[in-house]
Amino acid sequence: MTPTRPVDKFDRRRDELAESALTTLGAMGYARSSLREIAGNSPFSHGVVHYYFEDKLELVIYSVRYYKARCVTRYDAVVRDSATAGELVEAFAAKLAQTIRDEAPMHRLWYDLRTQSMFEEGLREAITEIDAALEAMIWRVVDRYAALTGCPPSVTASSAYAMLDGLFQQALLAFTAGGEPVLDGLATQVRAVLPLLVRQGVCDRSPSTSR
Amino acid sequence: MTPTRPVDKFDRRRDELAESALTTLGAMGYARSSLREIAGNSPFSHGVVHYYFEDKLELVIYSVRYYKARCVTRYDAVVRDSATAGELVEAFAAKLAQTIRDEAPMHRLWYDLRTQSMFEEGLREAITEIDAALEAMIWRVVDRYAALTGCPPSVTASSAYAMLDGLFQQALLAFTAGGEPVLDGLATQVRAVLPLLVRQGVCDRSPSTSR
DNA sequence: GACTTCTCTTGACAACTGTCAAGATCGGGC
DNA sequence: GCCCGATCTTGACAGTTGTCAAGAGAAGTC
Numbered sequence: 445m446t447p448t449r450p451v452d453k454f455d456r457r458r459d460e461l462a463e464s465a466l467t468t469l470g471a472m473g474y475a476r477s478s479l480r481e482i483a484g485n486s487p488f489s490h491g492v493v494h495y496y497f498e499d500k501l502e503l504v505i506y507s508v509r510y511y512k513a514r515c516v517t518r519y520d521a522v523v524r525d526s527a528t529a530g531e532l533v534e535a536f537a538a539k540l541a542q543t544i545r546d547e548a549p550m551h552r553l554w555y556d557l558r559t560q561s562m563f564e565e566g567l568r569e570a571i572t573e574i575d576a577a578l579e580a581m582i583w584r585v586v587d588r589y590a591a592l593t594g595c596p597p598s599v600t601a602s603s604a605y606a607m608l609d610g611l612f613q614q615a616l617l618a619f620t621a622g623g624e625p626v627l628d629g630l631a632t633q634v635r636a637v638l639p640l641l642v643r644q645g646v647c648d649r650s651p652s653t654s655r
Numbered sequence: 656m657t658p659t660r661p662v663d664k665f666d667r668r669r670d671e672l673a674e675s676a677l678t679t680l681g682a683m684g685y686a687r688s689s690l691r692e693i694a695g696n697s698p699f700s701h702g703v704v705h706y707y708f709e710d711k712l713e714l715v716i717y718s719v720r721y722y723k724a725r726c727v728t729r730y731d732a733v734v735r736d737s738a739t740a741g742e743l744v745e746a747f748a749a750k751l752a753q754t755i756r757d758e759a760p761m762h763r764l765w766y767d768l769r770t771q772s773m774f775e776e777g778l779r780e781a782i783t784e785i786d787a788a789l790e791a792m793i794w795r796v797v798d799r800y801a802a803l804t805g806c807p808p809s810v811t812a813s814s815a816y817a818m819l820d821g822l823f824q825q826a827l828l829a830f831t832a833g834g835e836p837v838l839d840g841l842a843t844q845v846r847a848v849l850p851l852l853v854r855q856g857v858c859d860r861s862p863s864t865s866r
Numbered sequence: 867g868a869c870t871t872c873t874c875t876t877g878a879c880a881a882c883t884g885t886c887a888a889g890a891t892c893g894g895g896c
Numbered sequence: 897g898c899c900c901g902a903t904c905t906t907g908a909c910a911g912t913t914g915t916c917a918a919g920a921g922a923a924g925t926c
Contacts, residue, residue, distance in 0.1 A: 449747045464794065471690075472774060473770075473771065473773075473774035473775075474686070474773065475685070475686030475687075475771075476686075503666065503679045507674070518833075523753020539749045546842065552770070552773045555770050555773075556770050556771075556773075556774070558828070559684075559763070559766050559767050559770045560684065560686075560767075561828075561831075562684075562763045562766075562767075562828065562831045563763065563767070563825070564684075565682035565816050568832055572832060574812070577826075580851055587859070591777070598847070598851060599844075599848065599851070600844070600847075602825065602840075603822065603844045603847065603848060605825075606818075606821040606824070606825040606844070607817075607818035607821050607822065607848070608821070610817040610818050610819070610820045610824070611698060611814065611817045611818065611821070613817070613820075613821070613824075614813065614817040614820075616773070616818075617769070617772075617773065617786075621777070621779055621783065629813075633810075633813075633817070636810055636811075636814065637814060640809060640851040640852075641851075641856075649788075
């Protein structure tokens with residue numbers, strides 16, 4: 445019935461707790477989210493956390509994994525449905541801005557956890573894994589863009605991800621401080637940057653799709 | 656005598672405390688650095704902080720400002736001394752890798768605070784200001800690179816900063832997990848990316864300096 | 867219906883936090 | 897030498913934290 449059917453009731457509860465935890469974590473950040481606060485934003489009491497999770501870290505990691513699992517396919521529809529390079533750029537830029545609008549707290553949390561992983565060894569493995577999945581997600585976009593233009597990519601997958609992630613992060617930062625208006629700037633930036641990620645000199649005569 | 660002479664003894668002590676605070680903050684991150692821990696890594700006791708600073712936030716902001724003031728000129732020598740575009744790229748890439756090697760904790764702290772500023776209003780003003788100074792610092796490099804190649808920049812200052820910052824952050828992340836070896840990758844990436852930041856199609860016949 | 871197992875709440879614990887006040891210590895001016 | 901202000905230490909405060917144990921409640925089985 446549910447899109448991802450939990451193996452049993454136990455796993456279902458874990459997901460439920462993760463969902464509640466994400467609300468709190470997204471609003472307050474990792475450091476300031478206490479287990480009592482997290483439980484407060486859930487139908488349960490603070491003690492229940494230790495019934496379903498070993499400790500706070502396990503809950504946090506489970507939660508961010510739970511969220512990111514749904515996210516790494518965010519641009520796949522864009523990749524699938526765009527018939528021209530121009531279309532892809534616009535759809536991608538729009539989707540980036542949209543997710544900042546809709547899910548800013550989750551993105552803030554992600555950057556928070558990724559940064560904390562540099563101080564807290566225990567986070568590192570999960571963060572590294574998710575970051576690799578995000579890199580792959582972005583690469584599908586860039587690779588498809590390259591195919592549509594008929595030009596080969598000009599940078600590696602990790603460079604492309606790092607650069608676009610940098611743009612996204614700055615946009616999120618600006619959005620947090622300034623709200624809605626800054627999002628147009630992100631779209632403009634993406635329109636300017638994506639073409640730089642393919643080698644325009646050496647383009648195919650017949651790109652994989654019409655232009 | 657000292658390079659930057661404090662107005663009086665009071666300011667000198669603030670700097671001294673800031674220096675100690677940076678040690679702790681860089682090692683543990685913002686959230687896990689208590690005032691007692693900070694004072695422990697200083698010649699003073701934990702109570703003295705409130706003699707020199709209003710509260711913890713003021714100390715942290717003062718400390719990061721104190722550090723970043725010295726940093727925003729990091730690449731100015733590179734900009735000044737490079738006679739060719741190739742030289743500039745190499746010197747810039749080397750300097751980026753070097754500062755990760757030498758000052759990783761400080762960079763970790765910076766990203767930590769910048770992220771926390773999305774959750775903690777009180778940090779926002781200082782962070783925004785420093786980020787703008789960093790953007791200007793990077794722009795001096797890119798602008799000079801453009802001049803040396805004779806090609807105009809292909810992106811805005813904020814895009815250039817965001818992208819290079821993204822690369823730097825990924826390198827820092829990888830360095831934290833994997834150490835020294837990953838730094839070669841950063842240099843390679845910078846060599847590939849800097850040329851994308853100028854419009855190679857429309858280059859001047861006579862770049863500002865010989866090539 | 868009794869018994870067992872799963873689920874959850876409550877209350878407590880020790881440790882830690884930022885803050886601050888009371889007083890010790892120090893240094894320079896008279 | 898004495899005093900006064902600046903400087904610093906000590907100890908305490910109220911609040912919060914993650915963790916866990918004891919037991920209440922629910923659910924399912926025989």
